[in-house]
Amino acid sequence: xxxxxxxxxxxxxxxxxxxxxxxxxxxxxxxxxxxxxxxxxxxxxxxxxxxxxxxxxxxxxxxxxxxxxxxxxxxxxxxxxxxxxxxxxxxxxxxxxxxxxxxxxxxxxxxxxxxxxxxxxxxxxxxxxxxxxxxxxxxxxxxxxxxxxxxxxxxxxxxxxxxxxxxxxxxxxxxxxxxxxxxxxxxxxxxxxxxxxxxxxxxxxxxxxxxxxxxxxxxxxxxxxxxxxxxxxxxxxxxxxxxxxxxxxxxxxxxxxxxxxxxxxxxxxxxxxxxxxxxxxxxxxxxxxxxxxxxxxxxxxxxxxxxxxxxxxxxxxxxxxxxx
Amino acid sequence: xxxxxxxxxxxxxxxxxxxxxxxxxxxxxxxxxxxxxxxxxxxxxxxxxxxxxxxxxxxxxxxxxxxxxxxxxxxxxxxxxxxxxxxxxxxxxxxxxxxxxxxxxxxxxxxxxxxxxxxxxxxxxxxxxxxxxxxxxxxxxxxxxxxxxxxxxxxxxxxxxxxxxxxxxxxxxxxxxxxxxxxxxxxxxxxxxxxxxxxxxxxxxxxxxxxxxxxxxxxxxxxxxxxxxxxxxxxxxxxxxxxxxxxxxxxxxxxxxxxxxxxxxxxxxxxxxxxxxxxxxxxxxxxxxxxxxxxxxxxxxxxxxxxxxxxxxxxxxxxxxxxxxxx
Amino acid sequence: xxxxxxxxxxxxxxxxxxxxxxxxxxxxxxxxxxxxxxxxxxxxxxxxxxxxxxxxxxxxxxxxxxxxxxxxxxxxxxxxxxxxxxxxxxxxxxxxxxxxxxxxxxxxxxxxxxxxxxxxxxxxxxxxxxxxxxxxxxxxxxxxxxxxxxxxxxxxxxxxxxxxxxxxxxxxxxxxxxxxxxxxxxxxxxxxxxxxxxxxxxxxxxxxxxxxxxxxxxxxxxxxxxxxxxxxxxxxxxxxxxxxxxxxxxxxxxxxxxxxxxxxxxxxxxxxxxxxxxxxxxxxxxxxxxxxxxx
Numbered sequence: 001x002x003x004x005x006x007x008x009x010x011x012x013x014x015x016x017x018x019x020x021x022x023x024x025x026x027x028x029x030x031x032x033x034x035x036x037x038x039x040x041x042x043x044x045x046x047x048x049x050x051x052x053x054x055x056x057x058x059x060x061x062x063x064x065x066x067x068x069x070x071x072x073x074x075x076x077x078x079x080x081x082x083x084x085x086x087x088x089x090x091x092x093x094x095x096x097x098x099x100x101x102x103x104x105x106x107x108x109x110x111x112x113x114x115x116x117x118x119x120x121x122x123x124x125x126x127x128x129x130x131x132x133x134x135x136x137x138x139x140x141x142x143x144x145x146x147x148x149x150x151x152x153x154x155x156x157x158x159x160x161x162x163x164x165x166x167x168x169x170x171x172x173x174x175x176x177x178x179x180x181x182x183x184x185x186x187x188x189x190x191x192x193x194x195x196x197x198x199x200x201x202x203x204x205x206x207x208x209x210x211x212x213x214x215x216x217x218x219x220x221x222x223x224x225x226x227x228x229x230x231x232x233x234x235x236x237x238x239x240x241x242x243x244x245x246x247x248x249x250x251x252x253x254x255x256x257x258x259x260x261x262x263x264x265x266x267x268x269x270x271x272x273x274x275x276x277x278x279x280x281x282x283x284x285x286x287x288x289x290x291x292x293x294x295x296x297x298x299x300x301x302x303x304x305x306x307x308x309x310x311x312x313x314x315x316x317x318x319x320x321x322x323x324x
Numbered sequence: 325x326x327x328x329x330x331x332x333x334x335x336x337x338x339x340x341x342x343x344x345x346x347x348x349x350x351x352x353x354x355x356x357x358x359x360x361x362x363x364x365x366x367x368x369x370x371x372x373x374x375x376x377x378x379x380x381x382x383x384x385x386x387x388x389x390x391x392x393x394x395x396x397x398x399x400x401x402x403x404x405x406x407x408x409x410x411x412x413x414x415x416x417x418x419x420x421x422x423x424x425x426x427x428x429x430x431x432x433x434x435x436x437x438x439x440x441x442x443x444x445x446x447x448x449x450x451x452x453x454x455x456x457x458x459x460x461x462x463x464x465x466x467x468x469x470x471x472x473x474x475x476x477x478x479x480x481x482x483x484x485x486x487x488x489x490x491x492x493x494x495x496x497x498x499x500x501x502x503x504x505x506x507x508x509x510x511x512x513x514x515x516x517x518x519x520x521x522x523x524x525x526x527x528x529x530x531x532x533x534x535x536x537x538x539x540x541x542x543x544x545x546x547x548x549x550x551x552x553x554x555x556x557x558x559x560x561x562x563x564x565x566x567x568x569x570x571x572x573x574x575x576x577x578x579x580x581x582x583x584x585x586x587x588x589x590x591x592x593x594x595x596x597x598x599x600x601x602x603x604x605x606x607x608x609x610x611x612x613x614x615x616x617x618x619x620x621x622x623x624x625x626x627x628x629x630x631x632x633x634x635x636x637x638x639x640x641x642x643x644x645x646x647x648x649x650x651x
Numbered sequence: 652x653x654x655x656x657x658x659x660x661x662x663x664x665x666x667x668x669x670x671x672x673x674x675x676x677x678x679x680x681x682x683x684x685x686x687x688x689x690x691x692x693x694x695x696x697x698x699x700x701x702x703x704x705x706x707x708x709x710x711x712x713x714x715x716x717x718x719x720x721x722x723x724x725x726x727x728x729x730x731x732x733x734x735x736x737x738x739x740x741x742x743x744x745x746x747x748x749x750x751x752x753x754x755x756x757x758x759x760x761x762x763x764x765x766x767x768x769x770x771x772x773x774x775x776x777x778x779x780x781x782x783x784x785x786x787x788x789x790x791x792x793x794x795x796x797x798x799x800x801x802x803x804x805x806x807x808x809x810x811x812x813x814x815x816x817x818x819x820x821x822x823x824x825x826x827x828x829x830x831x832x833x834x835x836x837x838x839x840x841x842x843x844x845x846x847x848x849x850x851x852x853x854x855x856x857x858x859x860x861x862x863x864x865x866x867x868x869x870x871x872x873x874x875x876x877x878x879x880x881x882x883x884x885x886x887x888x889x890x891x892x893x894x895x896x897x898x899x900x901x902x903x904x905x906x907x908x909x910x911x912x913x914x915x916x917x918x919x920x921x922x923x924x925x926x927x928x929x930x931x932x933x934x935x936x937x938x939x940x941x942x943x944x945x946x
Contacts (some may be wrong), residue, residue, distance in 0.1 A: 018786045030802040037802075100413040139933065143874065143925035145881050148900060148918035155911050220425040226380055227420075228440045228491065229413035242430045254788075261793030265882050269904070279794065280886060283801050295798055298791045306789075318430060 001314070008310060012303040019299045020074045023292045024067055027198045028290070035059055039083045043121045049083065054321040079293040081101060084285045089293035092278060093196035097297060099169055104263050104301075106190055107197035108252065114198070115205025120236060122206070123213030123244075134206050141203025150269035157192060164191045167271045193270040197262050201255060208251055212244040219243070246317055253309025256300045325397055326353035327531050328377070328416075328499050333391035335372055340423060341607040346372045348555045349391070356498065359525065359532040361546030361563065362576060363539065365601045369555040370535045374501045377533070378418055379408040400617055403551065414444035417492035421504040423484035427476040433460065433487045434472030459490040463520060482513035486509045486520070493524055500525075500534045506541065518544050539582045551575045554603060554614035558631075561639030571641040573619045574599070613644065621645040669939075673863070677936035681926055683934020689927040695746030698847075706738030708894045716910040730899070730913040731906050741892040747884075747921070750811045751877035757815025758872050762822025763858075763865065769823070770830025773851050781827070784820045792817035793882055800888045810889060814879045818872060825868050829861035839930040863939035870932035881921045897920050 035053045056058060058069050067168050073080070079089035085195050122134040154166040165171065174182055216222065217240055225239040267276030275294050282290040314320045347369045354360045362370045375381045377393055379400060393400040395415060399410065403443065420426040428436060437456035441447060447455070454471070460468035463486040476484055485505060492500060502521065506514035508595040525532055534545050542549055542563060549566045550573065551559040559572040570576045577599040601618040613619070616626040623645065631642040644650075677683055706712070711733045712725070719728040719736075727736040762784040769780040799813040833839060834857060842856045883889055884897025891898070903913035 015786055015789050019789065022790075026798065026802055045901060123802070139926065139929055142929055143878075143922050145878055145885075145897075145900075145918060145921050146927075147885050148914070148921065150903060151900065151907055151914050151918070155907055155915075158908055169629060181854075214472055220420060220422050221428040224420060224426045224488075224491075225428065227378055227418045229409045229411070229443050230439070231409060238396070239428055257788065257791045260791040264791075264794055264797075268886065279797065283797060283886070283888065286801070287800065291798055291801060295790065295794055299789045302789050302791060316430070318432075320478045323691050 005307075005311070005313070008307050012307055015303055016296075016300055017071065017075075019296055020071050021067065023074075023296060024070050026292065027288065028063075037288050038080070040285060040289065074296065079296060080289040082282075082287055082290040082293075084282075084290070087239045089290050090289060091296050093275060093293055096273060096278045097274045098274075099272055100260075100263055100267070100276065101301070102186075102190065103193055103197065103267065103272060103274060104256075104259055105203065106194035107263070108256075108259060110194055110198040110246065111201035112205055112252060114243070115202040116205040116209045116241075118202075118214050119209025119211075120244075122210045123217060124236070126214055131210070134210055138203040138207040141199050141206075144199065146196060146200055147265040147269050149199055150193065150266050153192050153196055154269070162264060165189050166192060169273050193266050193272050196269070197259070197266045200262065201259060204251065205248060206256065209244060209248055212247045213240060216240045216244040242316075246313065249309060249313050249316060253306055253313075256305040256309075260298055260301060327396055328352075328354045328533070329392070329394045330373070331392040331394070333373070333393065334389045335376055335381060335386060336389045337386050339607065341605075342352045344606045345389075345609075346386070346555055347376070350552070350555070350557055351391075352550055352557065352560075354499065354531040354533055356624050357525065357529045358547045359534055361379060361542040361547050361549040362533060362535045362552060363537060363542055363549060364552035365603050367536055367554075367606075368552040370552050371503055371587065372555075374418065374503050374533065374535055375554070377416060377499070377501060378412060379405075383495075384400075410444070413440050413497070414495040415497055416499045416501065417495070417497040418501040418503065418580070419485070419488050419492050419505045421507055423481055423488055423508060425558060426488060427484055429476055430475050432475055433479065437472075437487065437491045437494055440491050444495045455494070456490070459494055460487070463487075463493075464516070465492045467488075481509055482516070483512075485509060485517055489517070489524070493528065493530075496528050497530060499531045499533065501535070503535045504537070505534075507536075507538070514541075515544075521545065539567070539578055543582075550579070554609060555606065556614070556642065557633060558615070559639075559641040560633070560645070565639050569639075571635070571639070571646045572615075572643045573621050573645065574615050575641075613642075622648060623650070663792050669863070673935070673938040677934050680934045680937055683937070684929050686927045686930025686934065689923065690931060693744065693924050693927065694748065696741060697748055700741035700744075701738065704738060704741055706735045706741075708734060708738040710734065710743040711855070716906070716913075718910070721914050727916050728910075728912045731910070736899075736913060736916055739894055739899050740896070740916060742881055743896045743899055743917065744805055744920060744924070746889075746893050746895045747877055747880050747897065748924070750807055750814070750880040751873050753808075753811040754814035754818070754876035754879070754937045755869055755873040757811065758818045758822055758876070759865070759869050761815065762819035763826045765819070766823035766826025767830050767858065768829075770827035770858065771834055771849070773831070777827070780823075784823050787817070790817065793879065796879060796883060797886065797888060800883060805890055807890060807893065810880060810883055811876075813883075814876050818875060818879070822865070822868055822872065825864060826861065829864060830857055831862050833857045854916050863935075866934055867936045867939065870928060870935060874928040874932065877921065877925050 027034055027037050032185045033050075034057075035050045038053050038057065039049055058066050061069075062221045077090055079093070081087075082089050082092055085092055118130075118134050118137070122128070122131040125131055157164045158166045165188060169186055170182065171185050171189075174185050177185075219240075221243075222235060222240055225235050230239065263274065264276030264279060266272065267274045271277065275298065279291060281287070282294065330350060330352040333347050333350045334345065337344050337346050348613050350369065350373055352360065352362075352373070362373065369477055372381065372386075376388060377400070381388065388401055391401070395411065400411070402591070427433070431439075434453055434456045437459055438449065438452035441452040441455055442449065445452075447642060456470045457468050460472055465471050465483060465486055470545070471479070471483070476487075479487065485508075489505075500521075505521070506517050509517065521532065521534075522545065534541065536542060546563040549559075549561060549563050550557050551566070551572065553574050559566065559570070559575045567579060570579050581598060599618055604614060604617065610627075612627040612629060613622070615633050615646055616622040619626070621643075625644045625648075629644070631644050631647065633640045633642045686797075701708075712735050713722065713729045713733045715729060715731050715733040717725055717729040717733070719726060721728065725735050725737065727740070730736055730739070759787055765780050765784065769777040769784075796810075796813040799816065803809050839852060839871055842852050847856070876921075880895070881897035881900075884895045885901040885904075887898075887901055889895060889898055896915045899917040900914045903910070907914055
C-alpha cells in the first residue's frame with residue numbers, strides 16, 4: 001500500500017510538471033511579447049516592470065533555460081506575481097482555495113448521497129414509478145446549464161421563498177459573533193451554490209447507482225444473503241450497496257475535474273469568494289499569470305482527488321489487496 | 325408427518341411467451357436424517373423446487389400458484405415474510421452451485437459466517453466470530469483462524485464451498501438444501517465435499533435435499549431419489565431401487581449415461597449412452613407426455629394424455645408404457 | 652408502441668446492416684423520436700426562424716424589461732436594454748449549435764485518432780498516448796478552455812477549438828477500448844493475413860465495427876459542447892458582438908431580481924436543446940444495444 005501510494009504520488013508530480021510546461025508554452029504561444037503577456041494587458045506595464053519581468057523570467061536566455069527557471073520556481077510554490085493586484089499569485093489563490101474546496105466537497109457529498117439513495121430506491125423496483133422518475137431526473141439534470149440552475153434558484157429563493165442567502169459566503173454583520181454562529185452562517189450561504197452544483201452530478205450518480213444496483217441485486221451472493229435470513233434492508237445496504245458503490249467511487253474520481261469546472265461557474269453566479277471568481281477577475285483584467293496560477297492549482301486539486309479516489313477504491317475492494 | 329412436505333406445488337413464471345408453469349404439481353417429502361436426491365437435466369424444475377422451499381423464488385416474474393410446503397407441519401407458502409426470514413438460515417439452509425460467486429467479495433469468510441449466526445442467535449459479534457472459526461475448522465479448512473480473515477478471492481473453489489457449507493450449517497438447520505454443490509469443483513474435491521456433508525448429517529440429524537444432474541452423486545449420497553422432468557416428478561423411490569431397476573425411460577436414460585455403471589460384461593466398459601434431444605421449452609408443452617419426443621417407447625397414448633405418477637407407493641413412475649407393461 | 656405495429660417484425664427482418672437495424676429500433680423508441688423531433692425543430696428555428704420573424708436582436712425596440720405577454724409585439728418581453736427576446740433567441744441559437752457541432756467534430760477527430768492509434772498498436776505507443784490523455788484529464792476542462800480563449804482570441808472558431816481540445820480524452824479512452832477489443836477478433840486477423848496494411852485495417856476494418864458506441868458518444872459530446880459554449884459565453888468570453896443564448900443570460904444576470912424573463916428563456920432554450928440531444932443519444936444507445944433495454 002505504501003509503495004503504491006509513493007508511485008502514485010510520483011506520477012502525480014510528473015503530471016503537475018506537465019501542467020507547468022504547458023503553462024510555459026501557452027505564454028510563449030500567445031500573441032505578443034511574453035513579458036507583456038506576463039505583465040497582463042491591463043496591468044499598466046511600465047518599461048521598468050517589463051524589464052524586471054525579463055530579468056526575472058530570464059526572457060533573454062535560451063528557451064530551455066527559461067523553462068528550467070520557470071519549472072524550478074513553480075515547484076517551490078512560486079506561481080509568479082500578479083501585476084494587477086500587486087501580490088504574489090500563490091497568496092491570492094491561498095485566500096480563495098478554501099471556499100472552493102468547501103463548495104466542491106459539499107456538492108460532492110450532496111450529489112453522491114442523494115444520487116445513490118435515488119438509484120438504490122429505483123433499483124428495488126426497476127419498472128416502478130420511482131425508477132422512471134430517476135431516469136427522467138437524470139436526463140434533465142444532465143441537460144441543465146449549471147449557471148442557469150444557480151440563477152433560477154436565486155430568483156426562487158430571493159423573491160419567492162427567501163429562506164437562503166443568495167450571495168457571498170458570509171454575512172458581514174456577523175463578523176464579531178462566535179465561531180459557531182459564523183460557521184452556521186457559512187453553511188447557510190453554502191446551501192444554494194452547493195445544491196446548484198450538485199444537481200447535474202446527482203443525476204449522474206442516480207443513473208449510475210441504479211444500473212450498478214440492478215447488476216448487483218442479481219448476483220449470487222445477494223441470493224446467499226437472503227438465504228441466510230438477512231432482512232431486506234441488510235440485503236440492500238449491507239450486501240448489495242457495498243459492491244454497487246465501487247463504480248460510483250470510480251466515477252466520483254473521474255467527475256472531479258468537471259465538478260471543479262462547474263464550481264467556477266457557480267461561484268461567479270453566487271459571488272462565492274473562491275478560485276472561480278478569482279479566475280473571472282483575472283480574465284477581466286487580462287491577468288494571465290494569475291489565470292495560469294489558478295489553472296495550475298485546479299489541476300493539482302484534480303491530481304490529489306484522483307489519488308484519494310484510487311486509495312478509496314483499493315480500500316473498498318479487497319480484491320485489489322488494499323488491506324495488506 | 326414428514327419433516328419437510330411439499331404437496332402439489334405449482335409455480336408459474338411470467339415470460340415473454342406468456343405464463344409458463346415451471347412446477348406442475350410437485351409432491352415430495354423428506355424425513356429427518358434422510359437424504360433425498362432430486363435429479364434431472366437443467367431446466368427440469370429442481371432448482372425452482374429448492375428456491376420455493378427457501379421462499380426465494382424471484383417474484384415477479386415467479387409466483388407460487390398453488391400447493392403447500394410444510395416444515396414440521398408449519399405452512400411456508402402462506403406465512404409472513406418475517407417468519408420466513410426467521411426460518412431461512414436457521415431451520416432451512418441452502419448451499420448454492422457456484423461457490424465462486426455465491427460469497428460476497430467485500431466481506432471476509434469469517435464475517436459472512438458470523439453474520440448468519442448473529443441473524444438467528446442472540447450472541448455477541450466476538451462470540452459469533454469464534455464460532456465461525458470453529459465451524460471453518462469443522463468443515464476441514466486448515467488454519468481456520470487465519471482463513472476466517474481471508475476474502476473469498478483469496479480462497480480456492482473447494483475452500484469457498486466449505487465456507488458456504490459452514491455458513492449453511494452454522495445454525496444447525498433441520499433441512500439442508502444443496503443445489504449442485506459440487507458441479508463447479510474438481511472431482512477429487514467433490515468426493516471430499518460429499519464426505520463432509522455425510523458426516524455433518526450424521527452429527528446433526530439434518531434432512532438433506534440434494535439437487536443434482538449427476539447420478540454418481542446420487543449413488544454416493546441419496547437414500548431416496550425423485551426424478552424430475554419438465555416441472556414434474558416422473559419417478560420416485562429408494563436410491564438402490566432407482567439405480568438398479570429404473571422404470572421410466574428417462575431415468576433409464578440417465579442411468580445409462582453414467583460411465584461404468586451399466587451392464588458391461590467381460591470387463592469391457594459399455595459404450596456411453598446419451599438421451600437424444602433436449603428438454604422442450606416449457607411454453608411449448610402440449611397435452612401429452614413431455615418426454616415423448618425423446619422417448620424410444622412412446623406410443624399414441626403418450627401424445628394425447630399426460631401420464632400420472634402411478635404404481636407401488638414405494639416406487640411410482642409417470643409413464644404410460646410402464647403402466648401398461650409395454651417393453 | 653411496437654405491439655400495436657404488426658409491420659415492425661417484418662421490417663426488422665428485412666434490415667440488412669446493423670445501422671439500419673438500429674434505426675428500426677430507434678424509430679420504435681418514443682422518447683428518442685420526440686427528442687429527434689424537438690432537435691429538428693430547434694435547428695429549423697435557428698436556421699430560418701430569424702428570417703421569418705424579421706426582428707433585429709441587437710436593436711433597441713421598446714422600453715427595457717417589458718414583461719412577457721404585456722405587449723403582443725414582443726411575446727417574451729424585452730431585455731435590460733429594451734431588445735426583443737424572441738429575436739435574440741432565434742438568432743442566438745445559431746452560434747451555439749454551430750460551435751457545439753464543430754467542437755464535437757473536433758473532439759471526435761482528436762479522440763478517435765489518438766484512441767485508435769493507442770488501441771491498435773498497443774505497447775509503448777499505447778502507453779505514451781494514454782499518459783498524454785491522462786495529462787489532459789487532469790486539466791479542469793472549462794477552466795482550460797477559458798485560458799485558451801482568453802490567451803488567444805474570443806472568436807467562435809477559437810471557442811470551438813478550445814472545447815474540442817478539452818473534451819477529447821473521454822472519446823480517446825472509449826475508442827481505445829473498442830479497438831483493443833476488436834483487434835483481437837478473427838476478421839481482423841483475416842484481414843492481416845491477406846496482407847492489408849495497418850492504416851487500412853484501422854480505417855476500413857476496425858473503425859466501422861467500433862462505430863455504434865462512437866456515434867452515441869459523439870451525440871452526447873454535442874450536448875456537452877453546447878453546455879460549454881453557453882458557459883463561456885455566459886462568462887463573457889465569447890465574441891461580445893455575436894448574439895448567443897449564453898451571452899443573453901450573462902448580459903442580463905445583473906437584473907435577475909427585477910426581471911426573470913431575459914435569463915429564463917435563453918436558459919430554457921439551452922436546456923431543451925441539450926435535453927433533445929441527450930434523448931437522441933440515449934435512444935441511439937438503446938438501439939445499438941437492444942440487450943440493455945430490459946433495464
